Amino acid sequence: MTSTRATAGMSLPTSTPAPEGPPAAANRPDPPATAANTAERPAATLPLPNGLAYAIAAVAVTGLLILPFAVIRSGSTLAAAAGNYELNNVALAAALGALILWRRPGHVIGWVLVAAGGLNALVQLSLEYRQFGLPSGLAVEGLFNWLWVLTQACLAIALPQLFPDGRLLSRRWRPLAWFGALVTALAATLFIIDPAGTDLLFTLAFLVFGLACLASLVPLGVRFRRSRGAERQQFKWVFYGLAISLPVALVDSVSGTDVTATAALxxxxxxxxxxxxxxxxxRYRLFDIDVVISRTLLVAGLAGFITAAYVGIVVGVGSLVGRGGEPDLVLSVAATAVVAVAFQPVRRGLQRVANRLVFGRRATPYDVLSGFATRVGAAEPSSDTLVQLAELMARGTGADPARVWLRVGAELRPAATWPPRSDVDATAAVELQNADGETLDRAGSGPALPDADLGVPVRDQGELLGMLTIAKPRGERVTEVDVELLGRLAAASGVVLRNLRLDAELAQRLTDLEASRRRLLSAQNDARQRIEA
Structure with missing residues (x-):
């Protein structure tokens, strides 16, 4: 196996490379960085002043604040206005677009959001003009009402094709962009000619407009497949928003029971x-999306379980006993008791499933321990062995990072880290307060180390040889399984760390002797030069 050597704060003599061990594809990091798969294009910008965006956002927010008063002034109610889709407003898009431009001046995505909010603001203000009973209200509303087509095009066609850097995926996607622009122009023109939408051509045009909106999601999916690292997290946020929004829109389109409720959706x-x-x-709290998705899946699963349990017991059992149409106190209490008893086991099971879906498969403790035993027994301990140990720790606990510390003299040094990180060199050695290495924290688990939510000391015959540490991803806690796994790995790795520690101390002494020899030679040369002078 070609082993990836973790950058370390120390050097160890190398030995025969460890042979190939069990596959570790479960939590393997992304492929090696290349220009083809990791380089991010600079974001496209527009040479427009931010002040224009702020002014448009202010107008959009003002229109939103006036809207309730305009509805009441027209003699209608907020419920009726919601049922007529008069409360649909994208002023928030304009405000958030202005925020993006404040932090990223000229960013195309920010300007698209501002444009959507500004166009919708004109539609909204014309509607409010009519609702306040001002002169020629219907004419003014008709003059601007068609702009909602452009608003929809900004949000459903332009954004998916340009996200996240404001550029098309490649030149090959230009026909799709032109198709979206032409369909938008056609739909807007037909809406101006026939606002009531009675013409068949109008219906066909808006069907094609919807097709263009769906087709614009294709480059978004292609970008997601090619993305890595932080860019992939960006797409996760967008797909999370779509996963919430599309079902809601579907309910609105197919439901006909409560017009006000479905329109509000x-x-x-x-x-x-x-x-x-x-x-x-x-990129604000960008990597929290994994936690958000995991918690959403957990809450949705628990809601489904509670609903199914209540409906199954109260309605199902009630129908069997002939009380399906009447509430039954006994069945309700039974359903509550079943939910209360099964809640924790179901929650733990759903949490494992959600974590598996979001974070991927993690090796079981048995897999980790057997893999470590196989790799250690197959070859002499070397620095690669510590890298493999750190990798097994990360696979078994989902840690980022997992780190192996080795005691050399009176300090602990980072010997291996998984996943390999470019900033490992910045992780300084930790000094021990005494030669016996008895600098323990209050819990007695070893010295406090950086990037460590859990640290387990490695001892052999009572002597501190090193530490195994893990840092859990944001939103995850250290579990009893993690503690047990690291404890077993620490117990099994004592001999390995002792041998590597002896090698490291020998290398350190050789380095010190070489430095001392150079100092002696330098002193002799200085003395000879003074005598000759």
Whole structure:
């Protein structure tokens, strides 16, 4: 096996490379960095002043604040206005676009959001003009009402094709962009000619417009497949917003029971998607998306379990006993008791499933221990052995990073880290307060070390030889399984660390002797030069 050597704060003599061990594809990091798969293009910008964006956002927010008063002034109610889709407003998109431009001046995605909010603001203000009963209200509303087509095109066609850097994926996608622009122009023209939408051509045009919106999601999916690292997390935020918004939009389109309620559901995408895009572009708490997805899956699963249990017991059993149409106190209490008893086991099972879906498969403790035994027994201990140990720790606990520390003299040095990180050199050695290495924290688990949510000392015959540490991803806690696994690995790796420690101390002494010899030679040369002078 070609082993990836972790950057370390120390050097160890190398030995025969360890032979190939069990496959570790479960938590393997991304492929090696190359210009083809990791380079991020610079974001496209527009040479427009930020002040223009701020002014448009202010107008959009002002229109949103006036909207409730305009509805009441027209003699309608907020419920009726929601049912007529009069409360649909994307002022939030304009405000968030201005925020993006404040942090990333000229960013195309920010300007698209501002444009969507500004166009919608004109539609909204014309509607409010009519609602306040001002002169020629219907004419003014008709003059601007068609702009909602452009607003929709900005959000559903332009954003998916340009996210996240404001550029098309490649030149080959230009026909799709032109197709979206032409369909948008056609739909807007037909809406101006026939606002009521009675013409068949109008219906066909808007079907094609919807097709263009769906087709614009294709480059978004292609980008996601090619993305790595932080860019991939950006797409996760957007797809999370789409996963919430699309089902809501589907419910709105197929439900005909409560027009007001279903129309109000359309407000959800107008909030969720701009927020997700803004978080992704600004990269604010970008890597929290994995935790958000995991918690969402957990909550959704628990909600489904509670609903199924209640419906199954109260309705199902009630139907069997002839009380399906009447509430039954006994069945309700039984359903509550079943949910209360099964809640924790179900929650733990759903949490494992959610973590598996989000973070990938993690090796079982048995896999980790057997893999370590196989690799250690197959060859002499070397620095590669510590890299493999760190990799097994990361696979078994989901840690980022997992690190092996080796005691050399009166200090602990980082000997191996997984996943390999470029900043490992910055991880300084930790001094021990005494020669016996008895610098323990209050819990007695060893010295406090950086990037460590859990640290387990490695001892042999009572002597501290090193430490095994893990740092859990944000939102995850150290579990009893993690503690047990690291404890077993620490117990099994004592002999390995002792041998490597002797090698490291020998190398350190050789280095010190070489440095001392050079100092002696330098002193002799200086003395000879003074005598000759």
């Amino acid at each position: 359309t407000l959800v995408p107008l909030v969720v998607i701009p927020v997700a895009i803004t978080v992704a572009v600004l």
